[in-house]
Amino acid sequence: MSKKIFSGVQPTGNLHLGNYLGAIKNFVNLQNNPKNFCIYCVVDLHAITVKQDPFELKKNIRETAAAFIASGLDYKKSIIFNQSLVPAHTEVSWILSCVARMGWLNRMTQFKEKAGKDKEKASVGLYIYPILMAADILLYDATHVPVGEDQKQHLELSRDIANKFNLEFNSTNFFIVPEPLIQKNFARIMSLKDGSKKMSKSDPSELSRINLNDSSDEILNKIKKAKTDNEPLPDNENDLSKRPEAENLLGIYSSLSDQSISKTINEFSGKNFSEFKVMLADLVVNKILPISSEINKILKDEKFIDKVLSDGAEKANEIASKKISNIKKIIGF
Ligand code: TYM
Numbered sequence: 001m002s003k004k005i006f007s008g009v010q011p012t013g014n015l016h017l018g019n020y021l022g023a024i025k026n027f028v029n030l031q032n033n034p035k036n037f038c039i040y041c042v043v044d045l046h047a048i049t050v051k052q053d054p055f056e057l058k059k060n061i062r063e064t065a066a067a068f069i070a071s072g073l074d075y076k077k078s079i080i081f082n083q084s085l086v087p088a089h090t091e092v093s094w095i096l097s098c099v100a101r102m103g104w105l106n107r108m109t110q111f112k113e114k115a116g117k118d119k120e121k122a123s124v125g126l127y128i129y130p131i132l133m134a135a136d137i138l139l140y141d142a143t144h145v146p147v148g149e150d151q152k153q154h155l156e157l158s159r160d161i162a163n164k165f166n167l168e169f170n171s172t173n174f175f176i177v178p179e180p181l182i183q184k185n186f187a188r189i190m191s192l193k194d195g196s197k198k199m200s201k202s203d204p205s206e207l208s209r210i211n212l213n214d215s216s217d218e219i220l221n222k223i224k225k226a227k228t229d230n231e232p233l234p235d236n237e238n239d240l241s242k243r244p245e246a247e248n249l250l251g252i253y254s255s256l257s258d259q260s261i262s263k264t265i266n267e268f269s270g271k272n273f274s275e276f277k278v279m280l281a282d283l284v285v286n287k288i289l290p291i292s293s294e295i296n297k298i299l300k301d302e303k304f305i306d307k308v309l310s311d312g313a314e315k316a317n318e319i320a321s322k323k324i325s326n327i328k329k330i331i332g333f
Helices: 017-031 054-070 088-097 102-106 109-115 124-139 149-168 216-224 237-242 244-256 261-268 273-299 302-331
Strands: 004-009 037-042 079-082 144-146 179-181
Touching: 004 017, 004 124, 017 037, 017 054, 017 144, 017 244, 017 273, 037 054, 037 302, 054 079, 054 273, 054 302, 079 302, 088 124, 088 302, 102 124, 102 149, 109 124, 109 149, 124 149, 124 302, 149 179, 216 273, 237 244, 237 261, 244 261, 244 273, 261 273, 273 302
Parallel strands: 004 037, 004 144, 037 079, 144 179
Antiparallel strands: none
16 A cells, blocks of 8 residues: 655754664655655754754754765655745644644643643743644645654644544545554664663763764763663563663664564573673664764765755645645635
């Protein structure tokens, strides 16, 4: 079956192994199936829900686009653009804000995590951010949305919004109700310092994550210092449930080598972490370093990146402006 794919990544600093294994690697696989039509967006409007330095933001938009391309996204096969270049995203976001219910947003766990204790001081944008995400997806009639596990709840909200709009305006199937594409394994890569926390850009410890532009020395050091327990590696999957750090490192190894976790367990069962870490570091360096050097190469040509993004935006705009004019007709504008 052919799929219409949409997904986005925030340009808020270095992309890490979690973004790559949880999302971008999947973007590339989906793109490489010629039956799929793929749109990948650098979601800069989402980024400003927390304070950004304008100079850094511009740099991060280019870096995220460069990371897309360096990871294997091809602007000739997929539409690659940044969100702020297509005004329909903000326009539809407002319209959908009038469809979504406060109660739905109040349940969003990511807002609670990001806003922390002082909710009163969080931006309104951070609160309604999942509605902008719904606008991104629904504007393009996306049928499938590849994301990591942490975005599952936001996807469910997009589905609720699509259904409510269709029902309220008597427009069956006008908005396509999108399906999340969350990988069964490795959809949640955890921090290298704490196997119960997801790997995240906002973790203050650099040692908690491997960035896509880390040098080999940085990768080796981070894996060497990754938290483990004191047992040798297990000989079956069931033993992993109480060993989150072992599960995460074995998961990273499996995902990068495209093999099942049970195959990785067979390879390393009974070995010590120190031995396993040497192999893991080797694998991460082999897989990530080519991406990192490609990112740096692409970043030297800002004009090229800007052109990829603006050409992509032109194509996106064509699709989005048709959809928004239909939305307006339905609403009565
Ligand atoms: P963002 O920028 O936080 O993350 C980008 C993608 O990376 C995945 N991800 C992870 N996957 C596995 N393990 C991790 N530790 C990990 N950390 C991040 C995320 O699940 C995501 O797929 N709201 C979105 C961006 C967005 C979007 C959209 C996505 C805006 N509009 C429309 C899909 C469709 C976000 O903040 O992702």
